[in-house]
Amino acid sequence: xxxxxxxxxxxxxxAHEPQRAADTGxxxxxxxxxxxxxxxxVELRDVSKFxxxxxxxxxxSLQVHAGEISCVLGxxxxxxxxxxxxxxxxxxxxxxxxxxxxxxxxxxxPRDALDRGIATVYQDLAVxxxxxxxxxFFLGSEPTRGRGPFARLDVEQMRRTTHSExxxxxxxxxxxxxxxxxxxxxERQCVAIARAVYFGAKVLVLDEPTAALGxxxxxVVLKYVAAARDAGLGVVxxxxxxxxxxxxxxxxxxxxxxAMAGSHRKEELALEELTRxxxxxxxxxxxxxxxxxxPVPEHLR
Amino acid sequence: xxxxSTPTPPGADEAREDGPPAGTDAARHDGTETGTATVRSDERxxxxxxxxxxxxxxxxxxxxxxxxxxxxxxxxxxxxxxxxSLSTVxxxxxxxxxxxxxxxxxxxxxxxxxxxxxxxxxSSLVSSMFSYQMTANVWVGVGVSLLVTLGIGLFNGYMLVxxxxxxxxxxxxxxxxxxxxxxxxxKAISGTVSTKTISDxxxxxxxxxxxxxxxxxxxxxxxxxxxxxxxLVALATWLLLRTKAGNWIFAVGxxxxxxxxxxxxxxxxxxxxxxxxxxxxxxxxxxxxxxxxVVQSGEGxxxxxxxxxxxxxxxxxxxxxxxxxxxxxxxxxxxxxTSKGIVYAQWEPDWFKFFLGAMLLVAVxxxxxxxxxxxxxx
Numbered sequence: 001x002x003x004x005x006x007x008x009x010x011x012x013x014x015a016h017e018p019q020r021a022a023d024t025g026x027x028x029x030x031x032x033x034x035x036x037x038x039x040x041x042v043e044l045r046d047v048s049k050f051x052x053x054x055x056x057x058x059x060x061s062l063q064v065h066a067g068e069i070s071c072v073l074g075x076x077x078x079x080x081x082x083x084x085x086x087x088x089x090x091x092x093x094x095x096x097x098x099x100x101x102x103x104x105x106x107x108x109x110p111r112d113a114l115d116r117g118i119a120t121v122y123q124d125l126a127v128x129x130x131x132x133x134x135x136x137f138f139l140g141s142e143p144t145r146g147r148g149p150f151a152r153l154d155v156e157q158m159r160r161t162t163h164s165e166x167x168x169x170x171x172x173x174x175x176x177x178x179x180x181x182x183x184x185x186x187e188r189q190c191v192a193i194a195r196a197v198y199f200g201a202k203v204l205v206l207d208e209p210t211a212a213l214g215x216x217x218x219x220v221v222l223k224y225v226a227a228a229r230d231a232g233l234g235v236v237x238x239x240x241x242x243x244x245x246x247x248x249x250x251x252x253x254x255x256x257x258x259a260m261a262g263s264h265r266k267e268e269l270a271l272e273e274l275t276r277x278x279x280x281x282x283x284x285x286x287x288x289x290x291x292x293x294x295p296v297p298e299h300l301r
Numbered sequence: 302x303x304x305x306s307t308p309t310p311p312g313a314d315e316a317r318e319d320g321p322p323a324g325t326d327a328a329r330h331d332g333t334e335t336g337t338a339t340v341r342s343d344e345r346x347x348x349x350x351x352x353x354x355x356x357x358x359x360x361x362x363x364x365x366x367x368x369x370x371x372x373x374x375x376x377x378x379x380x381x382x383x384x385x386s387l388s389t390v391x392x393x394x395x396x397x398x399x400x401x402x403x404x405x406x407x408x409x410x411x412x413x414x415x416x417x418x419x420x421x422x423x424s425s426l427v428s429s430m431f432s433y434q435m436t437a438n439v440w441v442g443v444g445v446s447l448l449v450t451l452g453i454g455l456f457n458g459y460m461l462v463x464x465x466x467x468x469x470x471x472x473x474x475x476x477x478x479x480x481x482x483x484x485x486x487x488k489a490i491s492g493t494v495s496t497k498t499i500s501d502x503x504x505x506x507x508x509x510x511x512x513x514x515x516x517x518x519x520x521x522x523x524x525x526x527x528x529x530x531x532x533l534v535a536l537a538t539w540l541l542l543r544t545k546a547g548n549w550i551f552a553v554g555x556x557x558x559x560x561x562x563x564x565x566x567x568x569x570x571x572x573x574x575x576x577x578x579x580x581x582x583x584x585x586x587x588x589x590x591x592x593x594x595v596v597q598s599g600e601g602x603x604x605x606x607x608x609x610x611x612x613x614x615x616x617x618x619x620x621x622x623x624x625x626x627x628x629x630x631x632x633x634x635x636x637x638x639t640s641k642g643i644v645y646a647q648w649e650p651d652w653f654k655f656f657l658g659a660m661l662l663v664a665v666x667x668x669x670x671x672x673x674x675x676x677x678x679x
Contacts (some may be wrong), residue, residue, distance in 0.1 A: 088562070111564040111566075128559050130555040130622040131548075131552065131555055131622070139552055139559075151544065151545070152543045153543050195563075
């Protein structure tokens with residue numbers, strides 16, 4: 001693999017070129033630690049976003065390294081979707097620094113993000129349900145044959161590649177022509193992840209990939225998230241399920257009402273602690289107090 | 302193998318005797334089994350997808366409807382099957398179809414255009430009046446008309462992507478404005494509600510040859526609009542099914558935000574679709590002009606709904622993301638057959654619109670039913 005070779009030469013002699021290690025997306029275990037100290041693929045530092053006078057996000061920091069999964073946890077309205085939109089290029093941040101491969105960036109569009117290797121898979125809009133699987137797989141990056149006005153889709157290659165790439169993810173489709181809406185939710189997420197990996201994404205942003213799924217399907221999706229990590233991608237996993245996050249995550253960023261409520265590495269954190277922080281610790285105690293059985297009021301007797 | 306052979310020699314013998322052939326047999330059997338399995342699954346795939354492809358085609362409902370209408374008029378109208386009648390039917394279908402095809406693409410892309418009917422009139426008015434007032438070669442008027450019509454399409458598309466208002470509202474506005482402009486400007490410039498004759502002007506003959514001539518094909522005369530129509534259907538089908546742009550059209554109609562998220566240029570695709578509609582309106586408008594020589598400025602109102610109806614009968618979903626150009630052409634053909642068939646059957650032509658309306662409802666119900674069946678089959 002050329003990526004490994006490049007990473008090898010980088011390790012051998014050039015300490016003054018840390019960026020290339022990140023560029024090549026080196027993902028072997030030995031390099032992971034070295035890379036963890038190197039330049040992150042994506043780094044947000046004190047990023048803020050305002051919608052008019054509403055503070056959607058303030059002072060949020062996040063690091064994404066190759067071969068690691070950074071989890072962003074938070075309740076509804078915590079600012080997860082705002083964060084994802086900034087990383088995906090749908091919105092621009094108002095303050096703070098947003099670096100891609102160590103370079104200060106303002107993404108102008110999702111296309112811009114894709115060109116820099118940041119692919120985003122949204123929970124509810126990962127695919128176009130009425131379109132065949134193979135058209136969905138290549139949507140936005142269709143291979144063509146011929147040139148100029150005669151450029152036509154390379155349908156055979158598109159069909160074949162879709163089938164083989166999905167087979168690699170364990171989805172054996174009888175017919176890549178079936179509308180993707182006929183697949184299960186987990187399979188649709190997997191198609192979207194397979195697509196991002198196939199098109200050479202270096203950073204994969206996943207928006208609540210397991211939110212609408214059952215236990216078994218969530219497991220399947222998490223397996224592919226881990227597979228993407230092992231392939232050397234940096235993964236941002238947005239979720240409100242601490243159990244799913246803890247299974248695969250390396251770093252955890254907790255958001256609460258648009259602000260950082262904590263940032264941890266997996267070594268520093270136990271699942272119980274993560275769950276407690278997620279469910280809002282003291283708030284839960286308060287709630288349990290409120291829910292305690294109280295004597296029935298006089299007038300209801 | 303070794304464990305079995307050491308304790309009992311006869312057993313070993315047996316094993317040796319039976320073993321190898323059994324092994325190879327098993328291996329061969331395995332081989333053939335996987336072989337047949339893959340072959341079988343391939344066969345199943347081909348068989349199923351052929352079956353599904355037929356059921357899943359958006360045009361199916363329209364084709365079934367077209368055959369039914371054809372059979373009905375063949376039976377009730379003696380003259381319907383004559384070559385001259387069929388060429389009249391084809392002509393009526395083509396004038397609708399030239400617009401129904403780009404309108405269908407636009408609807409697959411998830412948008413409406415209510416200004417198409419009057420846009421056709423605008424296109425022919427501009428062409429005629431520019432040539433007449435400037436006493437120029439009619440081809441100059443034809444060119445100016447192309448620019449103006451594309452400008453209207455660009456306006457519709459640009460307003461849509463900038464304001465993000467529903468296309469229904471924006472094109473309703475364009476429709477009303479164009480209706481007023483057609484009448485107002487024509488009266489202001491020509492003094493009457495129709496344009497002056499331009500048949501004696503330079504270039505008229507050649508323009509007429511391109512937009513409104515007849516080709517003799519065996520026993521029947523085929524209007525050149527039929528050629529335009531079929532050409533547009535072929536072009537649109539190729540565009541939809543075999544190009545990037547086609548993929549984008551399906552995507553912006555079926556899931557605009559998804560399309561945007563994976564990098565499809567949504568705004569450009571939608572503006573392009575409105576330009577396509579304008580191009581159809583231009584062809585259609587030039588045909589009207591060079592066929593009738595004069596243009597009535599109040600014409601075209603109401604046709605936009607006929608185009609949409611043809612596209613819907615042809616299997617386009619009102620919500621976008623699904624449909625076909627061939628379906629829209631078949632939808633236009635149904636309209637053509639009905640409008641002329643009623644005349645040949647010597648029915649009261651006042652009933653024409655009633656039949657169209659009923660047919661539209663039946664076609665949409667049939668489409669919905671077939672699509673449900675097709676999806677349940679998968």
